[in-house]
Amino acid sequence: MKLLRFVLRLTLVLPLILFGLLCVGLVYPFIGPKTRAWLNRTWSRCLMAVCGLRVVFKGEPRMTGPVLLVANHVSWIDIFVLNSARATSFVAKSEIRSWPVIGWLVAGAGTLFIERGQRHAVHAMGEAMQARFKLGDAVGLFPEGTTTEGFELLPFHASLFEPARTTGVEIQPVALRFLQHGKRNGFAAFVGEESLVANLWRVMGATGLSVEVVFLPVLATKHADGSLPTRLELSHQAREAIQGALS
Template structure:
């Protein structure tokens, strides 16, 4: 039964992937930003449905203007789930660019890739994020720097909060809660040394998977006296808000 379910879902996913690659390579360059955003959002929703994942949105996402979306990180699924709400350019480790299919898709959709361990990388990434903010875009950040099972939070790296802080861009914490048959579960987590193929087999071969996307209140860009909070303050506030939902 699992094999049949996987094959049927794969039959839905493959045409979507082909269509997505075609759009990235041949259609996106000719579309206005609003049209690209709509296509990105619609395609992401279709992909999640084809994979058998039910996505439930809670709270009020910031749908217009520049914003830094800060979320916990569980799986490759996270990027597509969040793009289902608003087209978002994510900061991701450079290794993802080399992943078959998924890497090509997220690269074409405007993902910002960072070379981990390089001294200049954070500064260069900050400049790239600032460009996106000036364009009125949403930028997504997983400040844990790696994935987990989704029940708790690893410490946040605060350095990439700086581009939003210095530009007084609003920051919206987002909690991702994965469930299986209505109960919290780490079944979909993409962690450790597991291969992408193995994770796809597990996720697309099962039933009852869902993810709650909880958009939390936006963090104030300035204090009441008009001063800017520090990046550490912002990272702690975002982490505390997400942790309260996860635990």
Template sequence: MSLLKLPRVVLRLILVALWVIVGLLCVGLVYPFLSLSARAWLNRYWSRRLMSFCGIKVVVSGEALLTGPVLWVANHVSWIDIFVVNSVRATAFVAKSEIRSWPLVGWLAAGAGTLFIERGQRHAVQAVSEAAQARFRQGAAVGLFPEGTTSVGDTVRPFHASLFEPARIAGVPIQPVVLRFLHHGQRSPLASFVGEETLAANIWRVLGETGLCVEVEFVAPLSTQTAEGQPMTRLELSKQARSAILERL
């Protein structure tokens, strides 16, 4: 890293660290006394400020469903994704259980209501499905990264369809969300968190840069019926969501 970037990284690390401490204190001391709507407002505000402290601009387009239950389905590029979407609306994301053990990011994701799935466990999908339906009944937004892993952001891997089932059963709108990462106005994999890179190394690189931007596009909710008027299966819904994201990526 250039020595010119070092002061920027140090300053941002201090700001982020202090903001994370504020977030953890809110989760532990304030959340128990807040209503669901107040928690949602606090999540959104905290996430917006976090992105600002990281030097990341968030640009939103499309008609996001900001009230009522919804399943938001997004492509997955980085640890940043959860906080970018939460800056628009507080969202309980379904995420791999490994994230829970990540320093700071994992603690905050848990505090924000993330639904962790134990991959490889027989009853994992059923448990997450029940938790998601409980959130839907509360009128909440649930987020899903159906690829199951991250990419550099230029394509979309095949989707796992099983976690579309809770929204299909509940009749909840399913809205695709497209995340595009830019660096000084050009599409870039700079912030992507892939391969064997450590979380610390990725955060260090991101905090050292200027001109990072995430474009968040909310696509129209999916059709839930076939041309013949029959309810779509979870596989059909997952294919429709992937196509909608891929053509706008």
């Protein structure tokens, strides 16, 4: 049955991916940002549906204006789940760009790739993020820097909170809770040395998978005395909020 489910879903996923690639290459250059955002959101919802994942939104996402969405990181699924709520430009490691198909799709959708280990990478990424904020876009950040099984959080890297902090852009923590048959587990997690193909085989052959996307309250942009919180304070606040939702 697992093989049958995988094959059936693959026959739906492949045309959807082809459509996505055609949109990125032939349609996006000629349409406005609102239409691109609608296509990103609709396509991401369709992808999650045909892959067999039910997405449940909780809380109140910021749907207009610039915002930094800060989330825990479990899988390649995360980018498409969050895009299902609002079209978002994600900060991602440069290695993702070379992933077959998924790398092409997220690149075409506006992902910001950071060259980790490069001397000026954080500064360049900060400028790229601020440019997106000026356009009124949502930018997504996975500050753990890698994936986990989705129960405990790794320490957050605070450096990329700075572009939002200095420009007064709202920061909204988001908790991603993965379940199977209604119970929390790490079945869909893409961790360790597992290949993308192996993870796709497991996820697309499974039943009962769902993701709860919990949009938490926006962080305060100023202290009571009017001073700005530091980026380290903001990262700690975001981490505590997400950990509370995952517990």
